[in-house]
Amino acid sequence: MPSDLATHSRTIRDVIMEQIVVIAARQSKPLASLSDDLPLMESGLDSLCLAVLVASLDDELGLDPFSADGDVEFPVTIGDFIELYENAASR
Amino acid sequence: MKMPPAGNPSLWSFITGSGLVAQRFFSDARDRLTLAELADGSSLEDDIDSFQDRSVLILTERQLCAALALAQLDGVARRLVLCPPDITPAQLPNIIARAGVDIVLADGPLGDKAGAVAELRLSRCGAKIRPADRPLIRATATEWLLFTSGTTGHPRLVVHTLDSLAGPVADGVAVAKDAIWSTFYDIRRYGGLQILLRACLGGGSMLFSDPAEPVGAFLRRAGDGGVTHISGTPSHWRRALMSPAARAMAPGYVRLSGEIADQAILNNLRQTYPAAKIAHAFASTEAGVAFDVRDGLAGFPAAMIDDAGQAVEMKVQDGSLRIRSSRIAQRYETLDAKALADADGFVDTGDLVERRGDRYYFIGRREGCINVGGQKVHPEEVEAVINTHPAVQFSRVQARPSPITGAIVVANVVIRPASLAAGTSFETVRQEILSTCQQTLAPHKVPAMLREVAALDLTAAGKLLRQGA
Numbered sequence: 397m398p399s400d401l402a403t404h405s406r407t408i409r410d411v412i413m414e415q416i417v418v419i420a421a422r423q424s425k426p427l428a429s430l431s432d433d434l435p436l437m438e439s440g441l442d443s444l445c446l447a448v449l450v451a452s453l454d455d456e457l458g459l460d461p462f463s464a465d466g467d468v469e470f471p472v473t474i475g476d477f478i479e480l481y482e483n484a485a486s487r
Numbered sequence: 488m489k490m491p492p493a494g495n496p497s498l499w500s501f502i503t504g505s506g507l508v509a510q511r512f513f514s515d516a517r518d519r520l521t522l523a524e525l526a527d528g529s530s531l532e533d534d535i536d537s538f539q540d541r542s543v544l545i546l547t548e549r550q551l552c553a554a555l556a557l558a559q560l561d562g563v564a565r566r567l568v569l570c571p572p573d574i575t576p577a578q579l580p581n582i583i584a585r586a587g588v589d590i591v592l593a594d595g596p597l598g599d600k601a602g603a604v605a606e607l608r609l610s611r612c613g614a615k616i617r618p619a620d621r622p623l624i625r626a627t628a629t630e631w632l633l634f635t636s637g638t639t640g641h642p643r644l645v646v647h648t649l650d651s652l653a654g655p656v657a658d659g660v661a662v663a664k665d666a667i668w669s670t671f672y673d674i675r676r677y678g679g680l681q682i683l684l685r686a687c688l689g690g691g692s693m694l695f696s697d698p699a700e701p702v703g704a705f706l707r708r709a710g711d712g713g714v715t716h717i718s719g720t721p722s723h724w725r726r727a728l729m730s731p732a733a734r735a736m737a738p739g740y741v742r743l744s745g746e747i748a749d750q751a752i753l754n755n756l757r758q759t760y761p762a763a764k765i766a767h768a769f770a771s772t773e774a775g776v777a778f779d780v781r782d783g784l785a786g787f788p789a790a791m792i793d794d795a796g797q798a799v800e801m802k803v804q805d806g807s808l809r810i811r812s813s814r815i816a817q818r819y820e821t822l823d824a825k826a827l828a829d830a831d832g833f834v835d836t837g838d839l840v841e842r843r844g845d846r847y848y849f850i851g852r853r854e855g856c857i858n859v860g861g862q863k864v865h866p867e868e869v870e871a872v873i874n875t876h877p878a879v880q881f882s883r884v885q886a887r888p889s890p891i892t893g894a895i896v897v898a899n900v901v902i903r904p905a906s907l908a909a910g911t912s913f914e915t916v917r918q919e920i921l922s923t924c925q926q927t928l929a930p931h932k933v934p935a936m937l938r939e940v941a942a943l944d945l946t947a948a949g950k951l952l953r954q955g956a
Contacts (some may be wrong), residue, residue: 423930424925435729435730435731436729437701437702437726437729437730437731438703442726443722443725443726443860443891444859444860444892444895444930444931444935446726446729446892447889447891447892447895447935448895448936450889450890450891451887451889451895451935451936452936460890462751462890462891463890466749466750466751466753466754467751467754468751468755469758470725470728470729470755471729472729472730472733473731
């Protein structure tokens with residue numbers, strides 16, 4: 397059902413955005429203003445922050461789209477990153 | 488063209504002994520100089536003869552300046568101690584004593600390290616070349632001292648020579664003389680130093696990375712600089728491929744080392760750089776480069792194990808990979824004198840492997856040593872810091888696998904009953920522990936996740952149970 401899907405997508409997006417802010421604050425990294433077009437690597441998060449984000453999302457959402465089956469395409473923007481999780485959830 | 492001297496050639500002879508010195512260059516984000524300029528001058532403030540038979544601590548901030556120091560002082564100094572940028576002032580006295588350092592070479596203000604080296608002769612090595620006479624003889628078999636992480640927070644010094652370091656360079660990777668090398672690594676670590684040596688010994692050029700430079704800016708600089716050969720850890724490469732500037736460069740050769748290369752990163756590199764040869768290598772500071780794998784698949788062919796008569800012999804014993812070759816380091820420069828190799832000359836890499844079909848796959852490290860993006864973390868070192876908090880009874884630090892950095896450091900903490908009874912909030916304890924860790928540990932060692940647990944499992948011997956991670 398489209399409405400359920402939309403709710404679910406928004407939830408994933410909310411969790412990701414919230415975790416990005418929490419992790420950046422914990423690691424004392426200043427964040428750029430977040431938007432879908434912003435490249436992840438220019439958001440203020442470094443590799444270590446991103447690793448923590450992926451682990452936290454695994455705990456929060458039960459999803460790890462990166463788990464190495466060799467098929468994952470690395471996301472470049474925040475939008476790509478969110479889409480990766482949304483697609484993993486709908487699988 | 489100057490000919491390299493016979494026997495035990497120094498790095499200098501490889502740098503100046505090529506007809507291409509005018510085209511070859513070293514560059515970083517700030518400077519670019521040709522090897523022809525270097526061949527006719529000096530970037531050292533002091534006369535080069537004053538470094539004869541000295542033990543020199545290379546404490547420069549810039550990699551370019553460290554490379555210039557190596558090029559000029561190999562064959563002259565008795566020892567060159569290559570200090571990585573994350574060495575702390577508190578670690579310096581121990582290093583200076585172990586390595587018998589008598590000269591400190593810097594490229595700028597020493598900042599908070601000035602106090603620790605105040606007693607030593609301080610000399611400068613910048614990136615500017617001045618006209619200078621050259622010593623006629625570079626006959627010293629200079630020892631190169633590299634660092635690996637130790638369990639107590641004090642780095643171990645590993646003794647190499649140019650010969651043992653350069654052994655892997657003749658591995659059949661055909662490289663054009665005009666190759667331009669680069670690496671995401673710092674050249675003061677084994678993985679990065681290998682790339683500098685490939686550039687120097689193979690007749691190529693070298694473009695240095697800069698830790699302060701955003702990855703996109705570095706990738707664009709590498710593209711503009713015409714980089715043809717480039718290396719990094721799988722974590723470096725994941726970061727690069729997530730940058731919109733990944734395609735700003737078009738290398739012909741892409742190398743991974745320092746961590747387990749999984750199939751996802753190999754596939755993504757293939758997709759981004761379709762024309763590149765992609766190789767993943769296995770190396771350690773102690774054992775040197777063991778092999779590289781060029782078939783684009785994770786793991787390595789089982790036929791490489793127990794294959795006698797190779798330059799590098801490998802075996803698997805008690806689950807871990809053991810290596811014997813002329814590339815292994817001479818020894819550890821330590822007082823506890825832990826043997827580097829066993830009686831047969833094999834070094835235990837501590838990396839656990841598992842055979843599946845006709846390939847071996849790396850599955851983690853023995854003794855719970857954690858590899859975060861190619862940098863080793865000993866759980867004991869982090870536990871010792873956590874345990875300084877008065878409310879902590881026990882802690883256990885371990886790896887959590889990460890598809891981004893290979894692993895991250897996580898900690899489970901048991902709070903003292905008295906603190907629990909007094910109503911201490913774990914959130915407060917967590918903040919205090921993290922703040923202590925951030926003040927005393929390198930960023931990759933600070934626990935990314937900290938959990939309160941009621942108890943920790945102990946082994947029969949009363950030690951904290953660790954699993955390979």
